[in-house]
Amino acid sequence: MIGGGVMGEALLSRLVAEQVFEPGAITVGEPQAERRTTLAHQYGVVATADNQQVLSQAEVVLLAVKPQNLAAVAADLEQAASHGSPLLLSILAGIPLSNLQAIVPNWPVIRAMPNTPATVGAGMTVLAPGQGVQPHHLAQARRIFQTVGQVLEVPESLMDAVTGLSGSGPGYVAIMIEALADGGVAAGLPRTVALQLALQTVRGTAELLLAKEWHPAMLKDRVTSPGGTTIAGIAQLEQAGIRSALIEAVRTAAQRSRDLGG
Ligand SMILES: NC(=O)C1=CN([C@@H]2O[C@H](COP(=O)(O)OP(=O)(O)OC[C@H]3O[C@@H](n4cnc5c(N)ncnc54)[C@H](OP(=O)(O)O)[C@@H]3O)[C@@H](O)[C@H]2O)C=CC1
Ligand SMILES: O=C(O)[C@@H]1CCC=N1
Numbered sequence: 001m002i003g004g005g006v007m008g009e010a011l012l013s014r015l016v017a018e019q020v021f022e023p024g025a026i027t028v029g030e031p032q033a034e035r036r037t038t039l040a041h042q043y044g045v046v047a048t049a050d051n052q053q054v055l056s057q058a059e060v061v062l063l064a065v066k067p068q069n070l071a072a073v074a075a076d077l078e079q080a081a082s083h084g085s086p087l088l089l090s091i092l093a094g095i096p097l098s099n100l101q102a103i104v105p106n107w108p109v110i111r112a113m114p115n116t117p118a119t120v121g122a123g124m125t126v127l128a129p130g131q132g133v134q135p136h137h138l139a140q141a142r143r144i145f146q147t148v149g150q151v152l153e154v155p156e157s158l159m160d161a162v163t164g165l166s167g168s169g170p171g172y173v174a175i176m177i178e179a180l181a182d183g184g185v186a187a188g189l190p191r192t193v194a195l196q197l198a199l200q201t202v203r204g205t206a207e208l209l210l211a212k213e214w215h216p217a218m219l220k221d222r223v224t225s226p227g228g229t230t231i232a233g234i235a236q237l238e239q240a241g242i243r244s245a246l247i248e249a250v251r252t253a254a255q256r257s258r259d260l261g262g
Contacts, residue, residue, distance in 0.1 A: 001028045001029065001054070002063050003065035008062070010118045011091075011118060014119070023043055027045065027047075027053060027054045027058070028046070028048070029051040029076075030047055030048075033049075035047075036049065051073065051076035056083065059087070060140065062091070062144075077104050078103055081103070081104045081105070088108065088109045091112050093113070093163050093260055094160065094259065096156065097128065100130070108130065109130040109132075110137065110138070111127070111129075112126070113125065113166065113167045115167055115169065118145075118148035121148055121149055124150050125145035126151075126166065127141055127153045127154075129141075160254045160255075160261075161254045164256075165254075167257075168249075168250075169250075177199060181198040182194075
């Protein structure tokens with residue numbers, strides 16, 4: 001793994017907990033000494049400041065640096081490109097397969113977009129395979145990302161939209177949960193009670209829709225008693241433009257993903 005930050009750790013923690021890899025078989029390249037110590041102590045992985053140590057014997061390389069750091073890592077990848085041809089899994093938002101393949105022309109490359117619920121095995125990862133990716137490479141990528149949740153495959157042309165929805169989505173939902181709890185506090189609930197209610201309401205709604213395979217509108221209709229509380233709340237949400245706000249959030253994030261790719 002190159003880049004042991006938030007998302008790298010989220011994936012690492014599950015891969016070790018689910019025993020997909022022996023901790024000692026994982027080497028993480030990470031420039032921050034403090035992060036290296038944390039990752040090595042907490043998960044038993046090898047952590048190094050030298051990316052060549054990561055790349056020298058790797059079968060799978062998981063690229064988890066910020067897109068803005070790709071240029072720095074490209075030099076390491078180019079240097080390693082002549083030894084072997086490991087599977088490269090890139091989770092970098094917005095970086096197209098063509099950019100990665102230009103750096104390591106002989107390596108199979110899969111662009112992946114996971115999300116932070118991966119930390120608890122409830123992630124959503126979408127994969128887009130590059131040229132030269134064989135079925136066994138895809139199977140390996142699926143095995144890795146299935147450890148952290150659901151996996152779906154799409155053509156690369158959809159990956160920026162995926163990034164704007166499921167990649168960034170946990171941020172939007174977290175704000176919704178925080179705001180719901182604030183609403184509960186404004187209506188007189190203690191903070192801890194309000195947060196528990198908001199969290200379980202969001203989880204329960206998602207679980208109900210998944211279990212029953214209902215259209216979301218059907219659930220909305222079932223909650224809204226005529227002249228009741230829910231329709232009064234929904235009228236307020238519509239007036240504030242909640243649908244438009246969420247649609248534009250996904251569209252703007254997708255555009256930002258395109259922009260990161262240059
Ligand atoms: N966070 C998320 O929810 C998701 C993130 N992603 C993608 O994952 C990637 C990482 O994001 P995130 O974990 O949030 O970011 P972080 O900044 O938390 O993690 C990136 C890590 O890589 C380190 N790094 C920087 N340069 C190098 C280098 N040359 N070699 C090795 N490591 C280096 C950084 O160190 P330093 O801080 O010192 O620069 C940092 O610790 C991004 O490309 C993002 O698009 C994808 C899906 C979801
Ligand atoms: O905000 C970001 O750029 C990353 C990619 C998707 C989620 N976090």
